[in-house]
Amino acid sequence: MFLGSVRRRDYDSGRPHSVRITLGKQPIADDVAILVIFPRGGIAGSTLATLAHFARNGMACVVVSNAPLREEDRETLGAVTHLVIERPNAGYDFGGFREGILTLFERGVKPRMLFLMNDSLWFPLRPDCDALARCREATEDIFGFHLNGVARWGLRRDYVQSYFLRFSPRLVASADFLAFWRDMPLIDNKHLVVRRLERGLSRHFARRGYTLGALVHWRDVIDRLLALDDPDKLARLFAYQCRLNPKEAAMLQPLLDKGWSPLRIRDALAGPIRAKRLFASFPMMHPEFVLELGMPALKRKLTIQYRELVRLGLDEGFEPAVRAEMRL
Numbered sequence: 001m002f003l004g005s006v007r008r009r010d011y012d013s014g015r016p017h018s019v020r021i022t023l024g025k026q027p028i029a030d031d032v033a034i035l036v037i038f039p040r041g042g043i044a045g046s047t048l049a050t051l052a053h054f055a056r057n058g059m060a061c062v063v064v065s066n067a068p069l070r071e072e073d074r075e076t077l078g079a080v081t082h083l084v085i086e087r088p089n090a091g092y093d094f095g096g097f098r099e100g101i102l103t104l105f106e107r108g109v110k111p112r113m114l115f116l117m118n119d120s121l122w123f124p125l126r127p128d129c130d131a132l133a134r135c136r137e138a139t140e141d142i143f144g145f146h147l148n149g150v151a152r153w154g155l156r157r158d159y160v161q162s163y164f165l166r167f168s169p170r171l172v173a174s175a176d177f178l179a180f181w182r183d184m185p186l187i188d189n190k191h192l193v194v195r196r197l198e199r200g201l202s203r204h205f206a207r208r209g210y211t212l213g214a215l216v217h218w219r220d221v222i223d224r225l226l227a228l229d230d231p232d233k234l235a236r237l238f239a240y241q242c243r244l245n246p247k248e249a250a251m252l253q254p255l256l257d258k259g260w261s262p263l264r265i266r267d268a269l270a271g272p273i274r275a276k277r278l279f280a281s282f283p284m285m286h287p288e289f290v291l292e293l294g295m296p297a298l299k300r301k302l303t304i305q306y307r308e309l310v311r312l313g314l315d316e317g318f319e320p321a322v323r324a325e326m327r328l
Contacts, residue, residue, distance in 0.1 A: 004091075004185025004196075011090050011186055018088050021103060022074055024081040029060040031136075032082075032104065032111040036096035037119040038066045038089070043073050045321035046122055051080050053124050057132045059115065062104065064096040091186035093118040093162070094197045101181045114172050116165040122322045123164070123297035131215065131296035140213030141168040142205060145297055146283060147214035149276065150199065159202035160212055161283070164297065168210075176208055216293050221282045224293060225266070225273055233288070234262035240286040241279065244304055248278055287314055300325075 011018075033054040037047060051061050060082040066089040069077070077084045087099050097116050104111065113136065117123070124131065135143050144160035171177050180201070187193050202212055228234055238256060242249035251272060255265045272278040279285060283295065284302055287309035298306060306326045309315055315323050 004187045007090060007186040007188065008184065011088070011095075019099065019103075020086040022078050022084040022086075024061075024078040024084055026055065026060055026080060026082045028082055028109055029058060030112040031059045031115070032062060032109070032113075033059045033115040033117065034062045034064060034097060034100035034104075035117050035119065036064045036066065036093045036100070039069065039073060042070070043076055044119075044325065046319065046325055047119060048076070048080065049319050049321045050117070050119075050123055051077075053127075053129070054115070054132070055080065059132075062100050064100045066092070066096050091184075091188065092190065092193050094184065094193055095186050098181045098184055098186075101178075105178060111172055112169050114167045116162075116167075118163050120163050120300055121297040122300055122319075122325070125291075125296060125298065125318050125322060127319055129296050134215060135166045138166070138213055139168075139211075141171040141210035142166070142202060142212050143168075144214045145216065145295060147212060147217045148282070149218045157199070157203065158206075158212055158218075159199040160214055162198040162201065165201075171205065171210055176205065176210075180204060216282065216295055218276070218282065221279070221285075221293065222274055222276070224289075225279060226270060228266070229263070231262040234266055237279075237286045237289060238262060238265060240304075240308060244284060245280075248280070251278055288312065 035047070035050060035054075037043075051063070054061050061080065062083045062085065063077050063081050064085045064087060066087060069084070069086055074084055074086075083103065085099055085103055087096065089095070091098065096118070100116075101114070115132075115135070123129075131145070142160050143166045144162075145164045146161045147158055148161055149158045167177065184197070187196060206212060238252050242252050242256070251269060252265065255268065260268070266273075269278055282293075283290065283299060284305065287298065287305050290298070290305075291314065298309070310326055315326055318326075
């Protein structure tokens with residue numbers, strides 16, 4: 001963390017020269033969404049669909065690019081956003097979130113409600129998605145798409161996964177909020193970013209009395225798995241999981257090879273399921289199951305998942321840009 005603090009001080013001292021801010025055509029709004037991107041070969045159509053979805057829901061959009069933009073891409077983004085920020089890629093997505101928040105506050109913009117998202121997601125999947133409305137209605141201070149839990153010293157610690165975060169008016173208006181981002185170290189190790197910042201953010205604010213929530217809770221995932229009584233659906237889940245995760249395949253495949261029924265396998269492995277040693281990462285699970293539990297987004301880079309989704313025809317009615325990118 002010491003090196004992260006040094007990196008933050010070095011970054012902040014160079015911000016006036018290394019960060020480029022372009023004022024876009026979109027007016028400011030009470031609620032603001034910050035989207036952090038790392039463009040490779042131009043701006044994806046699904047990224048523009050994400051920005052349009054935020055705008056339809058009454059939000060001003062700020063794009064933070066962790067890489068320099070081409071002039072044509074800067075103009076494209078500026079036409080549909082309030083601000084376009086280009087910065088050195090220090091601190092990955094959290095560094096981008098920080099830059100967007102500091103820039104807003106320095107310009108005198110203090111959002112009522114603030115949304116953060118990175119471009120690892122396809123969102124929304126469907127044009128009529130109501131996830132943003134549900135996030136606005138939620139009473140928790142930090143709210144997202146998935147509340148995960150990790151075991152440590154015999155205790156389960158919950159955290160909101162950081163690819164999508166919504167902060168309440170109470171939290172955004174607090175001194176705690178700006179202090180966290182102002183003092184946040186810039187960590188350039190992805191594993192440490194997850195451990196110290198993604199999980200650490202939820203822990204930091206929970207200790208100060210702020211509440212956590214999400215559209216999908218890890219306990220709901222376990223409960224649904226243990227209650228699932230459709231053997232064909234379970235069989236698809238097991239076969240997919242064996243292809244996805246070799247460690248979990250080591251638990252599942254021997255029982256499949258014995259010819260056990262899907263329901264018998266699920267019941268025999270109820271202990272590892274409850275302990276999150278099996279089906280440990282909900283967003284990466286079989287797309288049929290993920291969508292049925294109400295997850296409104298999918299990971300872009302998880303080829304096995306979206307190929308399975310397309311194979312089963314589950315992309316019917318998806319946002320056209322998302323569907324086109326899945327079928328490339």
